[in-house]
Amino acid sequence: MQLTVARVSKAHGLKGEVALDLRTDDPETRLAVGERLETVPAAVGPLTVTHSREYQGRWLVTFAEIADRNAAEDLRGTELVVEADASDEEDAWYPHELEGLRVELADGTVVGKVITLEYQPAHEALLIEESLPDGGTARTLVPFVLAIVPVVDVAGGRVVLTPPGGLLARDADAAVVDREDD
Structure with a gap:
């Protein structure tokens, strides 16, 4: 590779x-x-x-x-x-090692797969293809930081996300919330 x-x-x-x-x-x-x-x-x-x-x-x-x-x-x-074949560093991966991994939430819900790793000015981001509840798909950039991607399990074929609300396309409808004035 x-x-x-x-x-x-x-x-x-x-x-x-x-x-x-x-x-x-x-x-x-x-x-x-x-x-x-x-x-x-x-x-x-x-x-x-x-x-x-x-x-x-x-x-x-x-x-x-x-x-x-x-x-x-x-x-x-x-x-x-x-x-290069595989990274020999702990907590470091080559893009080809991540491509195709299953993307899950912490509760085990499968949300899609990793398409690639993109290099952004501040940090890398995973480009994932989400499987939406309506049967469609969406491409989403997920910051590749420990707070949002706490688990990368290449051998197990998965990454685990703990995304903030509204990051994933599947959360788009849930992201609109009415706020009452105090």
């Missing part, structure tokens, strides 16, 4: 350096000099890291195969990927 390490966001400077949007928590290892990264689309790579650095909160990388700004501009949107 391919794991996205980063996505090229733009060229930086004139000598082929690019700025990256990271998808890894270990950029020092994944972007070390000499690392060879496959790409999506595959025709662009593989790319070999010749220099990497963090600058103003962003990672900037130079590749042996990219000689100038024009070539760097052509990389915009390219994903840098590595082969």
